[in-house]
Amino acid sequence: MPQLRVHNLAVSLDGFAAGPGQDLDHPLGIGGEGLHGWVFATRPFRESHDLPGGDVGMDADFIEQGDAGIGATIMGRNMFGPVRGAWPDETWTGWWGVDPPYHHPVFVLTHHARPPVTMEGGTTFTFVVDGIESALEQAFAAADGQDVRLGGGASTIQQYLRAGLVDELHVAIVPILLGSGERLFERVSEASDAYSCTELASSGSVAHVRLTRTA
Amino acid sequence: MPQLRVHNLAVSLDGFAAGPGQDLDHPLGIGGEGLHGWVFATRPFRESHDLPGGDVGMDADFIEQGDAGIGATIMGRNMFGPVRGAWPDETWTGWWGVDPPYHHPVFVLTHHARPPVTMEGGTTFTFVVDGIESALEQAFAAADGQDVRLGGGASTIQQYLRAGLVDELHVAIVPILLGSGERLFERVSEASDAYSCTELASSGSVAHVRLTRTA
Numbered sequence: 316m317p318q319l320r321v322h323n324l325a326v327s328l329d330g331f332a333a334g335p336g337q338d339l340d341h342p343l344g345i346g347g348e349g350l351h352g353w354v355f356a357t358r359p360f361r362e363s364h365d366l367p368g369g370d371v372g373m374d375a376d377f378i379e380q381g382d383a384g385i386g387a388t389i390m391g392r393n394m395f396g397p398v399r400g401a402w403p404d405e406t407w408t409g410w411w412g413v414d415p416p417y418h419h420p421v422f423v424l425t426h427h428a429r430p431p432v433t434m435e436g437g438t439t440f441t442f443v444v445d446g447i448e449s450a451l452e453q454a455f456a457a458a459d460g461q462d463v464r465l466g467g468g469a470s471t472i473q474q475y476l477r478a479g480l481v482d483e484l485h486v487a488i489v490p491i492l493l494g495s496g497e498r499l500f501e502r503v504s505e506a507s508d509a510y511s512c513t514e515l516a517s518s519g520s521v522a523h524v525r526l527t528r529t530a
Numbered sequence: 531m532p533q534l535r536v537h538n539l540a541v542s543l544d545g546f547a548a549g550p551g552q553d554l555d556h557p558l559g560i561g562g563e564g565l566h567g568w569v570f571a572t573r574p575f576r577e578s579h580d581l582p583g584g585d586v587g588m589d590a591d592f593i594e595q596g597d598a599g600i601g602a603t604i605m606g607r608n609m610f611g612p613v614r615g616a617w618p619d620e621t622w623t624g625w626w627g628v629d630p631p632y633h634h635p636v637f638v639l640t641h642h643a644r645p646p647v648t649m650e651g652g653t654t655f656t657f658v659v660d661g662i663e664s665a666l667e668q669a670f671a672a673a674d675g676q677d678v679r680l681g682g683g684a685s686t687i688q689q690y691l692r693a694g695l696v697d698e699l700h701v702a703i704v705p706i707l708l709g710s711g712e713r714l715f716e717r718v719s720e721a722s723d724a725y726s727c728t729e730l731a732s733s734g735s736v737a738h739v740r741l742t743r744t745a
Contacts, residue, residue: 520730
């Protein structure tokens with residue numbers, strides 16, 4: 316059975332997946348970029364963004380696992396962009412330029428309908444207005460037998476956790492304190508008994524925790 | 531300069547240092563005992579509780595470090611016992627029997643005065659009603675040049691973090707989800723910029739994070 320997987324979701328030691336005050340200038344919230352330095356340093360990330368160099372090793376392996384066997388991605392609207400409310404026009408096509416690093420169908424959860432967007436390199440953005448289950452059905456269909464990756468942000472992941480739809484959850488704990496922001500594990504007590512830790516490892520800069528659904 | 535150190539403070543992946551519903555039957559809250567299994571498994575813990583066997587290795591090393599160079603301990607009243615409000619009498623002398631595993635002066639923060647208690651094995655319990663700074667002063671004096679360990683619970687640690695008084699904070703992340711309970715990192719944004727991670731390691735069952743005060 317194809318699975319719904321979360322990978323490389325960075326959270327601070329105090330539990331925040333993004334800093335406070337997310338906007339166009341602070342897509343990850345204030346201080347939130349500190350959550351992602353370990354990603355930017357890896358070779359697979361740099362290759363996928365046409366940058367030279369990068370580290371190999373545990374962190375790079377986790378980044379690669381996040382792409383392996385994935386045929387579609389679901390993300391929340393705030394991960395797609397800083398625009399809130401109704402779309403003023405169709406000029407915003409994501410943070411990632413003309414050739415986003417997905418190269419497969421991406422389903423964006425939103426309350427505001429918008430025609431699909433076809434980018435270069437095989438990425439399409441489809442805007443889903445009828446809920447998380449619909450997005451998941453569409454993503455599984457588009458993935459054509461492969462798994463679906465669930466991107467962020469925190470509130471999107473919480474919705475899928477509460478609905479019991481996440482099969483695997485890989486969290487990367489970054490040992491910084493953000494003080495405030497968007498908590499990952501909040502109002503998800505439904506998930507407490509549903510997962511077992513199947514991997515716990517430290518690269519020295521990040522602690523990787525993999526939870527696998529058991530119930 | 532003697533330091534105030536927190537050691538082996540276990541928190542769940544979702545950030546709770548104790549489960550919900552702490553009482554006499556559930557001193558660590560419901561599900562909270564799952565936070566401490568890794569401690570009970572170590573040889574130093576078992577030796578200090580006159581139990582045979584136990585594991586050596588990373589987790590055991592961290593448990594030992596928690597005692598090294600410590601001359602006094604501060605703890606919150608809820609860590610001392612389940613009694614709330616005024617002391618009905620003086621029969622409660624802690625969770626640990628006649629010979630608690632401290633063997634040095636322990637200062638218990640409370641709003642309700644009570645005479646000191648002398649236990650076997652060198653442990654004394656002194657009840658401090660005039661605040662966290664007073665407890666710290668008394669503890670440093672009693673430690674006689676050694677460091678002071680700050681025990682739990684979460685709210686006690688938060689008070690000292692907010693006051694900028696914690697020099698070192700070792701958190702052990704246990705990869706379970708409790709769903710609710712007492713969060714460690716809540717209302718401590720004052721501490722966000724004050725610490726650097728000086729150690730991050732995984733024993734396979736627990737991820738150890740050491741923060742050291744830099745500001």
